[in-house]
Structures are given as C-alpha cells and as structure tokens.
Amino acid sequence: QVQLQESGPGLVKPSETLSLICTVSGGSTSSFCLNWIRQPPGKGLEWISYICGSGNTNYNPSLKSRVTISVDRSKSQSSLKLSSVTATDTAVYYCAGWSEQKWAFDIWGQGTMVTASS
Amino acid sequence: EIVLTQSPGTLSLSPGERATLSCRASQSVNSKHLAWYQQRPGQAPRLLIYGASTRATGVPDRFSGSGSGTDFTLTINRLEPEDFAVYSCQHWDRSPPLTFGGGTKVEIK
Helix, strand or coil, rough: CEEEECCCEEEECCCCCCEEEEEEEECCCCCCCCEEECCCCCCCEEEEEECCCCCCCCCCCCCHHEEEEEEEECEEEEEEEEEECHHHHCCCEEEEEEEECEEEEEECCCCCEEEEEE | CEEEEEEEEEEEECCCCCCEEEEEEEEECCCCEEEEEEEECCCEEEEEECCEECCCCCCCCCEEEEEEEEEEEEECCCCCHHHHCCCEEEECCCCCEEEEEECEEEEEE
C-alpha cells in the first residue's frame, strides 16, 4: 500500500524559500502524479502543483511564478519549493497522489504545518 | 476557471439525522471529474466519493453522492459520531487549477 510522508522546516522567514519533501513508500513515484496541496488555518484546500511519472508538471497560475516542483526517483521523493514566502503562505502542506481512474486524490500524506514568520 | 460553491457553510445536526450538502459549479462540469472528501479535525482529507456518485473503498453506504451539470449533492444518512467533520468537493479540468469548494462543516447540534 502506497504511503506518503511530508517533511521540512516548520518555520520559514518572510521573503525566504519554503522547501518540503514528500517521500513515497510502498510504491513508485513513476506510477502516479504527485500533487502538492495546502490549507491555511481554518480555510479550504488549495491545489499548488503536480508532477507525473512522465515528468509532466502543472501549476496553479496564482502560484506558478514562485513554485518549483521536482522528483528524485532514486529516493522516491518529490520536492516542493515556494519562494518569497509571506504570512499568507502559512498553511498545512499536503502531498497527495492523483488517481487517473478516479479523477481524484486517493492517497494523502498526513500534512506538515509551515509557518511564515520572523 | 470553474468555481465550486458549497452550502451551507455549517450544518448543525444530531446523530442519526440526515445531512444534505450542496456543491454548485460556476459552469456545467463532467460529473466523472467531481469528487468529495471528508476531513476530520487534525487529519488529512480522505476520498469519499468520486465520479460524483461512486463510493471510495471502505466508505460506508450511508454516504451517497448525486448530481450532474452544475449541481451536486453529498448525502449522509443516519449520522454517526465519526461523521462530524468538514466535507469538500473538488473538480478536475483540463485548464489548471484543480479546484476545491470552500467546505461544509457538519457539527453536532
């Protein structure tokens, strides 16, 4: 059974770059599209980006200029970088696996809280 | 960009009652691409319904999804204590982004 686990610093200073890792266990990063989704405290879910086994990527237009997504297949990891963070980037960040058969996210990591503050 | 509007924002009900949650799209969407998630406090979302009406693996049959076009509904029959949570709808489209509704909180009355 595929499992996802996010990791990274819980605190990032404004104007700096947020960097997170999603580690895939029990499966291959090549077999599905890995997505990053965030949720500010008390608010709804916001899709950020995805990277697929083919290498295809896609981004939320509102964040595209600040987002870099990559995958390291040798480590079964995906990386998310979000530059020039502000307080509005404070959120729980999730990685999630997309099912092309279901057109939905059917695997989720537990999420990691990131606070943008000095 | 397709906007998903969920209503009500909060639903106050008692265990054993029926919950009816709405997700309205700003334009007609393919029901194959409409999903619902449950999120309990402090937990990640969990896929409940995909293709507007198909229950995900392990989801009890008291959960049902319906709808087409712009109007979709999640119904929870006979609310159990573990069903009090936030429910979000989500849609996929060719043009980014993937969108989520703002969520409906089902709380104990």
